[in-house]
Amino acid sequence: MNCPRPHRWLALAACVLAGCASLPINPTASEPIDRSRLPAPDVALAIPDLGPCDDGPDRTLHLDSRAPVTVLVHGCFSSAGRFRALAQVHAFQGRQALCFSYDDRATLSDSAERLQTALRALAAQTPNREFRLLGHSQGGLVARRALTATKALPADAHLQLATISSPFSGIAAADHCGSKLLRRASLGVVNAICNLVTGAKWREITATSDFIRSPGALAPQVTAYLKVETDERDSCRRRRDDGGCDEDDFVFSLDEQRQPVVDRSGPIAVREVRAGHVEIVGDHSNVPDKLLGILQQHDFLGPIEPARSTAFNALLQRLYLGDG
Secondary structure: OOOOOOOOHHHHHHHHHOOOOOOOOOOOOOOOOOOOOOOOOOEEEOOOOEEOOOOOOOOOEEEOOOOOEEEEEOOOOOOHHHHHHHHHHHHHOOOEEEEEOOOOOOOHHHHHHHHHHHHHHHHHOOOOOEEEEEEEOHHHHHHHHHOOOHHHOOOOOEEEEEEEOOOOOOOHHHHHHHOHHHHHHOOOHHHHHHHHHHHHHHHOOOOOOHHHHOOOOOOOOEEEEEEEEEEOOOOEEEEOOOOOEEEEOOOOOHHHHOOHHHHOOOOEEEEEEEOOOOHHHOEOOEOOHHHHHHHHHOOOOOOOOHHHHHHHHHHHHHHHHOOO
16 A cells, blocks of 8 residues: 655645555345344343444344343444344354444544443343454454453453454554654644544554553453454455456455564464455455354354254345345
């Protein structure tokens, strides 16, 4: 990704924006999740920032209070409804999934604290203490930081974490925002542009920020960490009728996704996969088979019984490709 020279401020804004890729709009984003395979709920909870993985007006959580819960954390330019398909995949397997919603322009630290608060509230109202967090892109940064504060988490919790395509070494396209020399030389112009484009988080997404350089160790309550790195080279998000690529699916390099402290932290399993940034979590032209397979291997999803494989494949086709 070629970023502009210091004096090309508008190009700088566009380049920083390129560091965040939105998931495609889900046409069924407002439809409730089919709960027919889920355990019967015994509680109805209202917890700030947590809700069903749809964009409907009712944010009440209907849960089996004794069953494990998976919390999905979206990236930037996104919403709960963008993960509706993945939540429905969980529901097909009888696994409860809900979504954490946050202002993606706020500081990552503030968003992580809100996630900690939401997890504490959830644990306080349910006897279940088993939670899985899955974050894509920027959501992975938020999810991991939320699980580094030992005292802020329920002491008896059993936590598992999965991050996908997350820029733990900072966003290269935002390097200009991290340059103290450039920021001083611009007399505040760089600061203003970085804040305009990315919001308050701009100080935390650069390679030189404390958030990136000192990510912290995972809390002892985290018993497993799955880190999925995507090799996004030569990927394509949208193709022309002639088969050529109209828009690539490259957002973060492998170097941007790797960070020594993160990669040595706790019970980590690293999986590298050749996939585009959006492709890995699925869109209107891609079923996320690679990610689903990895999640099954690491118990974030269960195996599919042979007798249900046809129904499961039909569900994936309908959710992601709109077939059937």
